[in-house]
Amino acid sequence: xxxxxxxxxxxxxxxxxxxxxxxxxxxxxxxxxxxxxxxxxxxxxxxxxxxxxxxxxxxxxxxxxxxxxxxxxxxxxxxxxxxxxxxxxxxxxxxxxxxxxxxxxxxxxxxxxxxxxxxxxxxxxxxxxxxxxxxxxxxxxxxxxxxxxxxxxxxxxxxxxxxxxxxxxxxxxxxxxxxxxxxxxxxxxxxxxxxxxxxxxxxxxxxxxxxxxxxxxxxxxxxxxxxxxxxxxxxxxxxxxxxxxxxxxxxxxxxxxxxxxxxxxxxxxxxxxxxxxxxxxxxxxxxxxxxxxxxxxxxxxxxxxxxxxxxxxxxxxxxxxxxxxxxxxxxxxxxxxxxxxxxxxxxxxxxxxxxxxxxxxxxxxxxxxxxxxxxxxxxxxxxxxxxxxxxxxxxxxxxxxxxxxxxxxxxxxxxxxxxxxxxxxxxxxxxxxxxxxxxxxxxxx
Ligand code: PMP
Numbered sequence: 356x357x358x359x360x361x362x363x364x365x366x367x368x369x370x371x372x373x374x375x376x377x378x379x380x381x382x383x384x385x386x387x388x389x390x391x392x393x394x395x396x397x398x399x400x401x402x403x404x405x406x407x408x409x410x411x412x413x414x415x416x417x418x419x420x421x422x423x424x425x426x427x428x429x430x431x432x433x434x435x436x437x438x439x440x441x442x443x444x445x446x447x448x449x450x451x452x453x454x455x456x457x458x459x460x461x462x463x464x465x466x467x468x469x470x471x472x473x474x475x476x477x478x479x480x481x482x483x484x485x486x487x488x489x490x491x492x493x494x495x496x497x498x499x500x501x502x503x504x505x506x507x508x509x510x511x512x513x514x515x516x517x518x519x520x521x522x523x524x525x526x527x528x529x530x531x532x533x534x535x536x537x538x539x540x541x542x543x544x545x546x547x548x549x550x551x552x553x554x555x556x557x558x559x560x561x562x563x564x565x566x567x568x569x570x571x572x573x574x575x576x577x578x579x580x581x582x583x584x585x586x587x588x589x590x591x592x593x594x595x596x597x598x599x600x601x602x603x604x605x606x607x608x609x610x611x612x613x614x615x616x617x618x619x620x621x622x623x624x625x626x627x628x629x630x631x632x633x634x635x636x637x638x639x640x641x642x643x644x645x646x647x648x649x650x651x652x653x654x655x656x657x658x659x660x661x662x663x664x665x666x667x668x669x670x671x672x673x674x675x676x677x678x679x680x681x682x683x684x685x686x687x688x689x690x691x692x693x694x695x696x697x698x699x700x701x702x703x704x705x706x707x708x709x710x711x712x713x714x715x716x717x718x719x720x721x722x723x724x725x726x727x728x729x730x731x732x733x734x735x736x737x738x739x740x741x742x743x744x745x746x747x748x749x750x751x752x753x754x755x756x757x758x759x760x761x762x763x764x765x766x767x768x769x770x771x772x773x774x775x776x777x778x779x780x781x782x783x784x785x786x787x788x789x790x791x792x793x794x795x796x797x798x799x800x
Contacts, residue, residue, distance in 0.1 A: 374402030377772055377779050379751070387746070390783045391753040391770045392630070396566065396599050396716070399626035400676050401772035407631045410672030414665050423451075423661045430667035437674045438638060441608040443617045447641040450654070451634065451662040455598035455624035456490030458635035459560075462620045463494050464656045466558040466592045469643050472650030475590075478557040482547050482591075484520045488568045489560060489596050498560055501568050503756070516551060518543040520565060521578045524709040524720065525728070525764070533575050541581035545588075553589035558620075563611040564713055566599030567755050570766030571718030572711055573605075579616035586619075592643075594620040598635070599716075602626025603677055604770060606687030606714035613713065619643060632669035682773040689775050690714035696784035697769075706731075706795055715773060721765040730764060735798050737765040744797075745790035752787065 361368060369381035379387045379402065392398040414430060421428065435449040452458050463481060470478035485500035496505050497512040519526060519540065527536040548556050563579060565572045586593040595618040600610040604626055607613045624635035647654065677683060694717055701707040701719060708722035723731045731737045738754035745752045753768040771783060
């Protein structure tokens with residue numbers, strides 16, 4: 356019996372013993388094709404790159420740990436230089452932490468502290484969006500819109516107003532252009548800010564490309580720019596959560612760059628350390644840094660493992676590999692191939708309602724009926740069956756239930772490592788088709 360309290364404690368999980376590139380092997384010798392970077396869009400440069408092992412070993416040989424209240428390190432400094440060099444204009448400093456949820460907490464607290472220091476203590480509310488996930492900690496859950504993950508903890512969370520996501524497949528009106536829809540969706544933020552009272556709102560948080568909860572839905576053209584204007588109008592800080600879509604995955608170093616998005620605060624994790632070490636980061640604008648420097652002079656929160664030298668060394672090595680091997684460009688090229696393959700295989704599929712995404716971050720939304728977009732009955736658990744069928748066949752994909760806000764948009768996320776070959780991409784599409792066929796047969800039986 357296992358003494359590990361897994362997410363599914365009654366299940367026996369295969370033990371993973373080896374991984375190279377996109378292939379993972381368990382203790383029974385079964386191999387898996389990893390179409391989702393370790394299971395959650397993390398292992399962006401693939402498994403087992405010896406350059407990262409070398410960088411980690413070198414850092415361990417130098418110094419494993421030093422508290423960030425006493426020291427900085429070459430790894431932390433060089434990594435911050437690298438991130439800021441490629442970041443949207445205006446971002447100038449990096450706060451480190453150990454993962455996505457911690458990074459979101461840090462971002463929320465940074466936004467709040469900024470207004471406290473500016474003498475606007477009334478500004479404390481955070482507006483976010485429905486059908487979103489920003490992490491498992493209490494603050495991150497509070498601003499999230501993933502009902503099943505949030506509901507059990509309701510009495511422990513703070514209230515955060517949630518507006519509709521930008522989700523053209525479901526929400527674009529008949530005859531409405533995509534551009535007009537983008538403006539309408541963004542204007543929901545303005546309405547919400549006015550309803551709350553602009554003097555009470557500190558921040559708005561959104562994913563430029565929604566990951567797990569919607570299945571790779573990018574903001575419609577014009578949405579992020581309109582959001583920026585609205586935030587400026589009401590003195591609200593704009594926070595982009597790129598924990599899943601950032602790090603080069605969309606074919607851009609940061610996902611919002613494709614849309615000309617310019618946040619005040621940008622949150623990354625997952626692909627930052629590529630799974631070689633747990634690490635997250637918050638990029639903050641110079642204006643925010645100036646506020647803190649000219650005010651109290653210190654961040655009012657932090658974690659013991661902030662700027663952990665080994666985590667920073669691993670993430671720095673990952674960034675170097677991405678640059679040296681041209682992996683952002685590879686994500687764009689392989690992403691285009693993946694998308695073309697998905698369109699060809701499933702563009703007319705009776706149960707695939709929508710194919711969307713950017714780069715190597717592509718999602719399919721499943722429906723019972725293509726014409727009406729009617730979802731599958733949630734009790735059929737289409738997404739869970741698909742995951743199980745794919746996994747039984749040695750393919751790792753990331754399906755999510757869509758029983759959120761009354762819409763059952765069962766979907767699957769594909770997020771393979773940027774080192775995927777053309778043959779890997781073809782194989783992912785072929786094997787996904789087999790898993791989908793089997794799942795549809797089961798449901799129809
Ligand atoms: N934000 C987004 C968009 C995410 O997808 C996730 C994780 N799935 C998180 C935040 C939380 O990150 P972590 O699990 O590393 O705490």
